[in-house]
Amino acid sequence: MIDIIDLYRNFCASKGVQFQLDDNVRPYDKTTLFCPAGMQQFKEKFKSEETGTLANVQSCIRLNDLEEIGDGTHYLYFDMIGLFSFRTLTVQQSVDFWMEFVEDTLGIKVDYVTIHPDKMEDWKSLYENYDVEVRPDEECKWTDGQIGGYCTEFFKDDVEIGNIVNPLGTCIDVGFGLQRLSMFVNGKNEETREEILIQACEKLLYSGYYPSNKEQGYVFRKLLRELYRSGSDWDNEHYLKEKKRQDKVVENYNRNKDKPKFKDKSNEWWFDTMGIDIDFIKSLEDK
Numbered sequence: 042m043i044d045i046i047d048l049y050r051n052f053c054a055s056k057g058v059q060f061q062l063d064d065n066v067r068p069y070d071k072t073t074l075f076c077p078a079g080m081q082q083f084k085e086k087f088k089s090e091e092t093g094t095l096a097n098v099q100s101c102i103r104l105n106d107l108e109e110i111g112d113g114t115h116y117l118y119f120d121m122i123g124l125f126s127f128r129t130l131t132v133q134q135s136v137d138f139w140m141e142f143v144e145d146t147l148g149i150k151v152d153y154v155t156i157h158p159d160k161m162e163d164w165k166s167l168y169e170n171y172d173v174e175v176r177p178d179e180e181c182k183w184t185d186g187q188i189g190g191y192c193t194e195f196f197k198d199d200v201e202i203g204n205i206v207n208p209l210g211t212c213i214d215v216g217f218g219l220q221r222l223s224m225f226v227n228g229k230n231e232e233t234r235e236e237i238l239i240q241a242c243e244k245l246l247y248s249g250y251y252p253s254n255k256e257q258g259y260v261f262r263k264l265l266r267e268l269y270r271s272g273s274d275w276d277n278e279h280y281l282k283e284k285k286r287q288d289k290v291v292e293n294y295n296r297n298k299d300k301p302k303f304k305d306k307s308n309e310w311w312f313d314t315m316g317i318d319i320d321f322i323k324s325l326e327d328k
Contacts, residue, residue: 042227045147045219046098049122052142053096058124063099065248066118072186074257075102079123080185080214086127087188087212094126098219100248102241104260107267110237117241117264120219122203128211135205135213136167136193143195143217144171149202149225155194157181164193183214190214197225235271238264242280252279270324294322 046062053060066075069082079099080087099121109115124130124138143149151171155178156164165175183192183206192206195217202225203217224230232240245261252262265283268275275281294317297303308319 043147043223045122045222045226046120048146049096049098049142052146056138058094058096060096063097064120066100066102066244067248074260077101077103078185079121079216080125080188083125083127083214084185084188086125087208087214089127092128094124094129094213096125097123099123100244102244110234116220116237118237118244122217122219122222124213124215126213130213132164132193132205132207132213133167135215139195139203139205139215139217140171140173143202143222147222147226149197149222151195151197151202152199153196155181155196157191160191160193164191167193200224235268235273235275238268238271239273239275239277242268242277246279252283266321270321290317291322293317294319 050060050062063076063079063082068074068076070084073081076082076099078101079097082099083095086093100118101121102118104117106115107117110117124135126135130138140151143151151173153174153176154168155176158177158179160181161175161177168175178194181192181194181204183189183204188208190207190210190212192204194204195202200221202221203215206214206216208214220230242261242264245257245264250257250261252258252265254262261279262283265280266287268280269284269287273280293315294311297315306314311317311319
């Protein structure tokens with residue numbers, strides 16, 4: 042299997058770009074529970090007058106794709122390959138950097154790129170030296186709520202593999218998904234929903250988190266419940282403890298649900314009084 046991280050580290054060295062590996066998902070500020078993107082740690086650099094260029098591979102967790110994991114392109118835990126330039130690289134230099142790495146180093150032929158219509162006149166020429174289709178896309182804007190800008194996105198087989206954002210019109214924020222690149226370099230990894238959930242839980246443990254009833258620990262427990270719903274037999278002490286707890290919850294519900302005094306109780310009552318999530322129980326029955 043080709044080690045894309047090692048290839049990227051060496052590629053950055055050949056370009057004189059400092060590289061760092063950030064392999065835990067702890068956030069760099071209090072706006073998120075986990076690190077959602079490689080740029081999070083560099084927010085202040087974007088807003089400052091600092092100059093320079095850095096590269097990294099950042100481990101991330103995003104929960105918005107929870108219902109889609111297992112389709113071959115969506116993950117909970119993933120690694121973002123990043124390039125960040127503060128008032129140093131131009132958009133053209135960034136495009137050249139990534140076209141060289143993706144096409145020449147990794148051997149992935151980019152099918153098409155997208156540009157916001159407002160920037161089409163200025164940016165279409167960025168790709169005039171490359172055999173790639175350029176398409177307009179009104180979604181080619183990005184912001185984290187504080188910092189944002191127009192972007193250009195790269196596609197292979199209609200899968201977005203990465204993008205280049207031009208924050209504030211003066212900086213560069215590049216993010217390419219390691220797992221998506223690996224899909225084209227090393228072959229599609231047919232990971233199951235259960236395997237993806239376990240990977241996320243293992244990364245949470247590696248990052249120093251444990252199941253609890255608040256914040257990151259609550260999310261961890263939610264993922265363990267998703268594993269329980271999938272019928273997992275993962276041999277992990279935290280999962281086995283949660284499995285035992287859920288077995289008791291289900292047993293308690295089945296023992297009481299048909300009793301006259303409980304038959305007309307609402308889902309809210311079951312949760313507030315007995316700690317039983319009826320929707321979760323029914324999802325188990327559906328499976």
